[in-house]
Amino acid sequence: xxxxxxxxxxxxxxxDDVLLTGLARDGGLYVPDVWPQLTDDDLRALRGKxxxxxxxxxxxxxxxxxxxxxxxxxxxxxxxxxxxxxxxxPLIQLDQRNWVVELFHGPTLAFKDVALQLxxxxxxxxxxxxxxxxxxxxxxxxxxxxxxxxxxRDRERVDIVILxxxxxxxxVQRRQMTSVLxxxxxxxxxxxxxxxxxxxxKAMFNDPEFRAEVNLSAVNSINWARIMAQIVYYxxxxxxxxxxDREVAxxxxxxxxxxxxxxxxxxxxxxxxxxLIVGTNENDILARFFQQGEMKTSVVVPTISPxxxxxxxxxxxxxxxxxxxxDGAAVAATMDEFKRTGRFQxxxxxxxxxxxxxxxxxxxxEETLExxxxxxxxxxxxxxxxxxxxxxxxxxxxxxxxxPIVSLACAHPAKFPDAVERATGIRPGLPRxxxxxxxxxERVHVLPNDMDVLKRFVREQSRAVRG
Ligand SMILES: *Cc1c(COP(=O)(O)O)cnc(C)c1O
Numbered sequence: 001x002x003x004x005x006x007x008x009x010x011x012x013x014x015x016d017d018v019l020l021t022g023l024a025r026d027g028g029l030y031v032p033d034v035w036p037q038l039t040d041d042d043l044r045a046l047r048g049k050x051x052x053x054x055x056x057x058x059x060x061x062x063x064x065x066x067x068x069x070x071x072x073x074x075x076x077x078x079x080x081x082x083x084x085x086x087x088x089x090p091l092i093q094l095d096q097r098n099w100v101v102e103l104f105h106g107p108t109l110a111f112k113d114v115a116l117q118l119x120x121x122x123x124x125x126x127x128x129x130x131x132x133x134x135x136x137x138x139x140x141x142x143x144x145x146x147x148x149x150x151x152x153r154d155r156e157r158v159d160i161v162i163l164x165x166x167x168x169x170x171x172v173q174r175r176q177m178t179s180v181l182x183x184x185x186x187x188x189x190x191x192x193x194x195x196x197x198x199x200x201x202k203a204m205f206n207d208p209e210f211r212a213e214v215n216l217s218a219v220n221s222i223n224w225a226r227i228m229a230q231i232v233y234y235x236x237x238x239x240x241x242x243x244x245d246r247e248v249a250x251x252x253x254x255x256x257x258x259x260x261x262x263x264x265x266x267x268x269x270x271x272x273x274x275x276l277i278v279g280t281n282e283n284d285i286l287a288r289f290f291q292q293g294e295m296k297t298s299v300v301v302p303t304i305s306p307x308x309x310x311x312x313x314x315x316x317x318x319x320x321x322x323x324x325x326x327d328g329a330a331v332a333a334t335m336d337e338f339k340r341t342g343r344f345q346x347x348x349x350x351x352x353x354x355x356x357x358x359x360x361x362x363x364x365x366e367e368t369l370e371x372x373x374x375x376x377x378x379x380x381x382x383x384x385x386x387x388x389x390x391x392x393x394x395x396x397x398x399x400x401x402x403x404p405i406v407s408l409a410c411a412h413p414a415k416f417p418d419a420v421e422r423a424t425g426i427r428p429g430l431p432r433x434x435x436x437x438x439x440x441x442e443r444v445h446v447l448p449n450d451m452d453v454l455k456r457f458v459r460e461q462s463r464a465v466r467g
Contacts, residue, residue: 001064003030003224006321007335008328015066016126018224019119020134020217027335028328029317030224035268036061038235040244043271047239051088052076054239055232058269062228067125075125079117082107082150084433089114089233091240092409094379097401098394100387100409101237107150108176109412109431110143110307111259114233115226116151120158122225127157133464134217136160137204139197142173143307148219153182161458163188163197166446171438172415172430178442186461192449200454210455215464221256222314230262231269237406238271249275251394251407253305253386254286257313259408264319267357274403278360279393281305281368286313290360293351296343304365304419305385307411312338323350361393368392372423382413382420382428 003018007028013021018030038058046054055076056069063072080088085105092100106113127133136158138148145162152160162177166189178187190197204210205218238248250273252260260278267273280287281303289295297311317335323346324330338344346354363371371388375381383391387409394405413420413428421427430437447453459465 001036001061002033004033004328005030006317006328007332009332015062015064016129019122019126022218022220022223026328026332028331029222029315029321031318031321032062035265038270040270043235043239043244046235051232051236052080054236055080055229058232058235059228067122071125075121076118079121082113082117084431089236091237091406092381094375094381094391094407097404098391099237099241099404099406100381100383100391101233101406102409103233104384104409104412104415107433108146109415109434110147111230111408111410112144112147113150115229116147116219118229119219119223119225120151120153120155123152124155124157133157133159133215133462135214135458135462135464136217136219137163137201137458138218139163139194139201140169140177141165141194141306142169146173146176149177149180149185149187151219153180153185155184159184159186159462159464161186161188161461163190163200163454165189165194165197166191168194174444175437175440175442176434178444179437179440181441181443184461184463186457187444188454188457189444189446190449190454191446196449200449200451203451204455204458207455210459213465214458214462221258226258227262227265227315227318230259231266234263234266234273235271238266238273241404241406243272244270247272247274247403249273249277249394249397249399249403249405251277251279251390251397251405253279253308253388253390253393253408253410255283255308255310255313257286257315257319259410261315261318264357273357275397275399276358277390277393277397277399277405278358279389279391280360280362281308281389282362282364283309283311284360284362285311286316287360287362289316290355290358293348293354294343294345295338297338303385304368304416305389307386308389319354320346323354359397361396363389363392369419369423371395372420376424376426382424382426383409384411384413384416385419386410386416388423 005024005028009026010024103111371392
């Protein structure tokens with residue numbers, strides 16, 4: 001197995017390079033050239049096994065021997081030791097047919113931890129082999145910064161600087177970042193807006209000299225290793241509900257199409273998945289696509305599920321590659337058209353193929369709040385607003401009622417306490433391991449929106465410069 005670009009023009013790479021590269025040189029995304037298979041007997045053998053063991057079994061074929069088996073098992077155990085639930089991603093029953101798989105027991109209470117806790121450790125391993133270091137720089141409006149910081153904290157070979165707009169994140173979001181005092185972590189409160197922060201990071205990436213000097217890197221959502229790590233919980237959930245002898249469906253609240261693409265990958269590997277139900281908020285480009293076969297952007301609307309306020313779902317390109325029979329030139333032309341015009345259309349045949357597996361549903365703000373209230377009333381279970389969009393899509397799905405539907409619970413309700421309180425009348429408390437968040441000391445550097453100052457700051461933090 002090797003990794004190929006969805007646009008067909010970049011060299012194929014091995015696992016280590018795919019991990020460190022992120023985006024392919026031709027602008028495409030890396031995918032495996034063939035899907036490793038889990039046979040029915042392989043799946044049966046995973047029944048009752050701990051998450052970490054399943055994780056090693058599922059991910060090992062993707063490593064191409066780049067990491068020794070025992071070493072990889074150690075990395076996996078270490079990554080998931082930061083989770084507060086023994087099952088890592090436990091399965092909860094809502095009613096006779098609906099389940100949720102909780103992905104929020106990691107350090108920042110959202111599903112990105114599942115992939116990022118492993119990613120940071122994989123970076124360390126590969127960089128040590130190469131005797132190299134990287135400097136991760138990113139901008140956040142509040143939510144993704146903490147997951148990146150938790151992924152990189154205390155890593156030997158990684159330094160991380162995260163910029164957030166001064167005074168414009170919620171206190172919980174800020175403290176989740178600034179209370180990490182590890183020496184390789186720096187938080188910058190930029191005197192400016194989120195867009196200023198994002199522009200500053202872009203400018204650093206567009207400066208080749210600076211980029212090389214600090215070995216600049218990003219923890220971005222198109223990294224193959226993130227998809228790889230997310231396949232695992234689709235396998236554990238399906239196996240717990242009877243796979244390979246029983247089909248399951250998944251309902252996934254979607255922004256960048258990363259999480260649901262991992263479900264698609266699980267199916268490609270042999271997990272019996274009958275349907276993938278995509279939930280969107282008002283930013284419903286994907287729901288419209290699966291209804292009409294046309295991808296068409298519009299302006300981003302801010303919602304109560306902010307991690308899905310996205311109009312360009314970058315990981316969708318990986319699915320498109322398969323819908324276009326892995327024709328890289330066709331994908332490149334389509335993505336180019338999308339970039340120029342904000343729209344593209346697939347053929348009727350391609351749409352038909354897509355909707356054999358996928359369906360998409362939009363859930364607006366009022367409906368999201370109603371879903372949170374209803375699920376709390378009927379099952380005594382609190383949904384965060386992202387999860388509620390998926391659970392609502394599951395309700396709308398057109399599917400044989402004997403197939404269980406697993407909704408992905410992507411954030412702990414306490415991450416979005418205002419919406420939860422509005423819907424249920426109850427303000428969810430932070431879990432025990434974060435209960436003292438408001439007493440923890442913070443470290444943050446307030447800096448002006450000035451490129452020279454920002455670059456100097458990053459340079460001073462970066463051990464790659466000295467190394
Ligand atoms: C990132 C995120 C999503 C969207 O996931 P994608 O992989 O980008 O589709 C949904 N919910 C929460 C809470 C998230 O943090």
